[in-house]
Amino acid sequence: MSSTHDEHGSVDLSSENKFMNRLIGLGKIFDGPATFFREKFVEKNRKEYPYYHRNYPRVPTIDECAFGDHVCFFEANEQFLRDRKVDKFITQILARRAHECYIKHGPYDGFEKCRQLDEDHEKALTNYYIKYGDLGSNATCIDAYMKQKHRLIWQRRNPEKDIVGLEKQKEIRKEVAEYQKRITEDPIKA
Amino acid sequence: MIVHSKLINLVPVIAKSNLRHGLKENVSKGLNSNLNYSQLRHSHARTMFIRPGKFYTKKYFDTLHFHFCLAGLPFFLFIAYQNFFVGPAILNDIPEDYEPRYWEYHKNPIKRFMSRYVFEIPERAYERNLHFIYVEGCKQKMRNLEKKVKTMMKENQDYKAWYYVPVPKETLEMKKEYHQKYGSLGYESKYTK
Numbered sequence: 001m002s003s004t005h006d007e008h009g010s011v012d013l014s015s016e017n018k019f020m021n022r023l024i025g026l027g028k029i030f031d032g033p034a035t036f037f038r039e040k041f042v043e044k045n046r047k048e049y050p051y052y053h054r055n056y057p058r059v060p061t062i063d064e065c066a067f068g069d070h071v072c073f074f075e076a077n078e079q080f081l082r083d084r085k086v087d088k089f090i091t092q093i094l095a096r097r098a099h100e101c102y103i104k105h106g107p108y109d110g111f112e113k114c115r116q117l118d119e120d121h122e123k124a125l126t127n128y129y130i131k132y133g134d135l136g137s138n139a140t141c142i143d144a145y146m147k148q149k150h151r152l153i154w155q156r157r158n159p160e161k162d163i164v165g166l167e168k169q170k171e172i173r174k175e176v177a178e179y180q181k182r183i184t185e186d187p188i189k190a
Numbered sequence: 191m192i193v194h195s196k197l198i199n200l201v202p203v204i205a206k207s208n209l210r211h212g213l214k215e216n217v218s219k220g221l222n223s224n225l226n227y228s229q230l231r232h233s234h235a236r237t238m239f240i241r242p243g244k245f246y247t248k249k250y251f252d253t254l255h256f257h258f259c260l261a262g263l264p265f266f267l268f269i270a271y272q273n274f275f276v277g278p279a280i281l282n283d284i285p286e287d288y289e290p291r292y293w294e295y296h297k298n299p300i301k302r303f304m305s306r307y308v309f310e311i312p313e314r315a316y317e318r319n320l321h322f323i324y325v326e327g328c329k330q331k332m333r334n335l336e337k338k339v340k341t342m343m344k345e346n347q348d349y350k351a352w353y354y355v356p357v358p359k360e361t362l363e364m365k366k367e368y369h370q371k372y373g374s375l376g377y378e379s380k381y382t383k
Contacts, residue, residue: 042274051279051297052290070327071320 056082062141073141080141084132091128094121112177119170126164272299 013024059079065072098121101114130151135143162168182189279297284290292313293306343352368376 042277045275046277048277049279050282051294051302052282052284054295055284068327068331070323074320074323 062145077141080144087128091124094124123166126166
């Protein structure tokens with residue numbers, strides 16, 4: 001069953017497979033009475049009313065707060081925690097996309113076709129770790145700020161070293177893909 | 191030991207009575223099978239119908255009915271009414287020039303009701319917390335300043351505020367004499383060096 005999660009709350013239950021289509025039809029037998037009841041009796045007596053998602057305005061971050069300004073620190077900390085949650089969900093969404101791509105194509109083809117999604121997920125994870133990693137769950141915005149400070153100092157002292165290694169990963173993957181191609185074309189030679 | 195006629199066989203005898211306790215005689219079966227050694231009063235044809243007890247089943251259904259009527263049915267009706275006639279809210283984008291009220295951020299109508307009438311306004315609580323943080327910060331700063339001033343007065347001994355102890359001048363004179371006699375250490379230092 002091919003399902004896409006691009007729209008919130010809607011799943012595409014269509015496929016070219018006759019067997020799957022018949023199974024889906026079987027599910028619709030249970031669906032029929034419920035939708036009938038809902039459309040006739042329930043939807044007519046209800047009135048639609050809205051609800052909204054909270055829109056938090058941006059406040060000054062910790063590097064713009066004066067020393068001793070506890071109110072500024074409190075608001076910056078709240079913003080930091082909200083941003084951390086959002087970034088966590090972003091990494092999860094990217095992981096889900098890559099996983100679905102692998103499910104669709106299989107583990108062999110997915111290595112080529114899901115390369116972009118894999119890279120995006122990898123980048124997001126490394127950036128999350130750079131910013132929030134190893135601080136713990138009771139982290140404050142000051143901890144992250146100090147971590148950034150130490151990282152920049154280290155980068156200034158060691159300008160040529162690259163501990164993240166994203167480009168190296170890319171090269172490794174390319175080599176593996178080329179090896180796979182050579183193997184399939186001519187197993188004896190390569 | 192009473193022997194009855196064959197007419198007794200018309201009466202169904204299910205339970206032999208307790209009056210037979212004590213009477214133990216060898217009854218050979220076959221020829222004497224129509225002998226009944228039970229005591230009967232020939233009053234009516236009804237006998238006790240033996241069956242399992244009904245106490246526990248009745249008690250179980252009684253308590254079930256009690257709890258259903260007290261809590262199950264009212265809550266079920268309430269929830270059915272909520273889902274038929276009211277329904278959950280639908281997510282919309284915030285329109286421009288409109289600031290949603292603090293209860294309009296919830297989806298469930300019960301949660302909306304509680305946040306509107308029972309719980310306090312989150313914006314108000316937030317601002318109040320910020321006020322308390324500010325006030326405590328101010329107090330902290332004043333206390334730190336006071337500590338610093340106290341230490342400086344202790345070191346410099348130039349103000350009468352914290353470390354001033356009024357002393358009669360005779361003690362100071364005695365101290366001066368002692369220092370002149372023995373030195374500020376209390377002993378001559380040339381013997382220790």
